[in-house]
Amino acid sequence: xxxxxxxxxxxxxxxxxxxxxxxxxxxxxxxxxxxxxxxxxxxxxxxxxxxxxxxxxxxxxxxxxxxxxxxxxxxxxxxxxxxxxxxxxxxxxxxxxxxxxxxxxxxxxxxxxxxxxxxxxxxxxxxxxxxxxxxxxxxxxxxxxxxxxxxxxxxxxxxxxxxxxxxxxxxxxxxxxxxxxxxxxxxxxxxxxxxxxxxxxxxxxxxxxxxxxxxxxxxxxxxxxxxxxxxxxxxxxxxxxxxxxxxxxxxxxxxxxxxxxxxxxxxxxxxxxxxxxxxxxxxxxxxxxxxxxxxxxxxxxxxxxxxxxxxxxxxxxxxxxxxxxxxxxxxxxxxxxxxxxxxxxxxxxxxxxxxxxxxxxxxxxxxxxxxxxxxxxxxxxxxxxxx
Numbered sequence: 596x597x598x599x600x601x602x603x604x605x606x607x608x609x610x611x612x613x614x615x616x617x618x619x620x621x622x623x624x625x626x627x628x629x630x631x632x633x634x635x636x637x638x639x640x641x642x643x644x645x646x647x648x649x650x651x652x653x654x655x656x657x658x659x660x661x662x663x664x665x666x667x668x669x670x671x672x673x674x675x676x677x678x679x680x681x682x683x684x685x686x687x688x689x690x691x692x693x694x695x696x697x698x699x700x701x702x703x704x705x706x707x708x709x710x711x712x713x714x715x716x717x718x719x720x721x722x723x724x725x726x727x728x729x730x731x732x733x734x735x736x737x738x739x740x741x742x743x744x745x746x747x748x749x750x751x752x753x754x755x756x757x758x759x760x761x762x763x764x765x766x767x768x769x770x771x772x773x774x775x776x777x778x779x780x781x782x783x784x785x786x787x788x789x790x791x792x793x794x795x796x797x798x799x800x801x802x803x804x805x806x807x808x809x810x811x812x813x814x815x816x817x818x819x820x821x822x823x824x825x826x827x828x829x830x831x832x833x834x835x836x837x838x839x840x841x842x843x844x845x846x847x848x849x850x851x852x853x854x855x856x857x858x859x860x861x862x863x864x865x866x867x868x869x870x871x872x873x874x875x876x877x878x879x880x881x882x883x884x885x886x887x888x889x890x891x892x893x894x895x896x897x898x899x900x901x902x903x904x905x906x907x908x909x910x911x912x913x914x915x916x917x918x919x920x921x922x923x924x925x926x927x928x929x930x931x932x933x934x935x936x937x938x939x940x941x942x943x944x945x946x947x948x949x950x951x952x953x954x955x956x957x958x959x960x961x962x963x964x965x966x967x968x969x970x971x972x973x974x975x976x977x978x979x980x981x982x
Contacts, residue, residue: 615673626676629800635677646709648689653705660896664838671842675944676798678839687832688717688761716757718748729772734765742811754802775822779815796943833905836952837912844916847923847941885915903965906958913948920945
């Protein structure tokens with residue numbers, strides 16, 4: 596399935612493509628040392644990209660998940676680090692605030708997200724619990740008319756740059772998944788500290804954050820016993836993460852095709868050899884199949900994507916991107932292994948996809964359970980209601 600695009604959608608995507616290819620592409624290597632791409636975020640804010648997930652009443656564009664995925668795809672084709680920076684503004688953290696936060700917080704934070712003045716970070720993973728949400732130890736207690744947050748989160752993006760942190764936490768030590776809620780913590784709040792840093796192969800820096808008796812006003816408790824709502828919102832991430840994977844694969848294929856036309860061996864371009872043409876054909880086929888699955892999942896969002904379709908899209912696109920970027924390096928031969936050619940950056944970025952937003956192993960378990968439970972005795976797979 597390939598949803599029809601309106602003229603307005605096509606023009607917006609074309610504008611982003613021109614910006615990404617004209618400016619972001621040439622300076623993509625600058626961000627590989629962990630430097631945040633502020634130079635790229637400014638023009639994106641001016642175009643409204645940072646406000647794609649913000650409702651219009653707060654100054655945003657209020658675009659659907661599908662439109663957001665198209666934009667991330669184009670940015671990723673030029674610069675993975677910038678695409679991930681934008682994901683932080685249009686992904687789950689913004690959608691949690693816009694759907695669940697008190698009105699006063701929405702009015703204060705969301706316009707600043709649109710303008711680029713306030714970056715958001717989501718804090719989920721802990722040193723001893725990632726996918727295993729039921730074992731989160733971070734906890735917020737009610738103490739009088741205040742909240743008190745304690746815990747450690749790790750592998751957090753944008754910790755040095757973000758102004759507001761969306762923290763998944765246990766509430767009043769209630770056990771299990773149903774005890775998980777969400778609080779908002781502003782940077783600079785006493786007891787908040789960034790205590791560790793990890794540089795990734797994709798070029799980003801990730802951090803460890805500690806909350807030690809961080810006192811918060813009661814309105815900063817966005818959700819209590821809200822794990823299922825948080826998971827609904829998180830399904831958006833399972834469409835936007837693979838949109839970046841799709842863009843990385845497309846960028847790598849474009850580089851491979853250009854190289855195959857230019858590189859000569861045995862008296863002719865390597866793209867003239869049947870083996871190379873077949874390799875390129877397989878990469879293109881892989882991309883187009885994954886694109887169809889992803890776009891269908893995005894189109895299911897109302898306001899959040901269907902969990903099964905989002906899981907299928909994420910596994911499909913993440914693993915496709917690994918194959919395509921790896922083979923694009925192979926097309927380049929030894930040059931593909933150097934930093935002088937963009938394909939090495941595409942590959943390093945693609946490696947993150949299967950790790951963030953739900954690992955492939957976790958999502959395969961989800962998909963298997965849903966398919967087995969949803970098989971209709973009369974209608975078969977159609978009984979899933981997915982068609």
